[in-house]
């Protein structure tokens with residue numbers, strides 16, 4: 001059976017992050033955060049929350065050697081932060097994102113062969129770092145049509161290809177079904193394929209359009225939950241969504257969609 005988590009960056013936004021973590025924990029979910037440098041880690045560590053995932057780098061990009069060096073350096077700092085919180089997964093994107101979610105180093109058009117090779121080499125090194133520290137890096141698919149234009153390796157198919165090619169336990173996919181629905185659709189087949197290859201490190205969810213909780217849009221999340229259960233998926237499913245109303249109700253709707 002899977003475990004449910006909630007991204008604290010998107011719920012209870014009028015409260016300090018520690019209070020959000022506490023409320024999410026009290027509601028029975030694990031907690032996810034994004035850029036840990038914006039938070040007081042000691043205060044977060046003092047909450048009873050169990051952390052599931054956080055951003056695994058501060059700056060950098062997968063597509064060029066200088067950016068890759070920065071990514072690796074800041075990933076090492078992120079491993080230390082994850083140890084402080086007891087957080088098992090460190091999330092990556094094709095390139096660093098600014099506060100609007102836009103790529104710091106955008107790629108127009110398709111990534112070049114050199115970019116793919118640099119990404120493969122960098123991800124292999126990140127996987128090695130993760131394995132020696134006992135954490136897993138996850139590479140998240142994003143959508144370029146609505147939220148993250150110009151991010152390289154954004155499609156679920158791209159993250160699948162890179163994670164499969166690296167083929168190390170220290171690197172897995174963060175299969176974000178909200179982004180995948182906008183980019184590619186065919187969600188249950190995507191899950192079956194990635195799960196069958198043993199590549200899923202975590203699943204994130206929100207509905208389309210609007211990026212709110214399950215039940216507010218076009219994705220049939222109860223059918224997704226049934227497929228995950230039938231497959232025996234026992235990883236994390238995390239709500240990374242804006243509440244359509246109050247945060248507590250959004251979390252309960254998420255729980256209901258994933259409770260069979």
Ligand SMILES: O=C(O)C(=O)CO
Nearest residue numbers: 034097101147176240
């Ligand atoms: O948009 C997302 O899914 C992100 O992870 C942004 O940090």
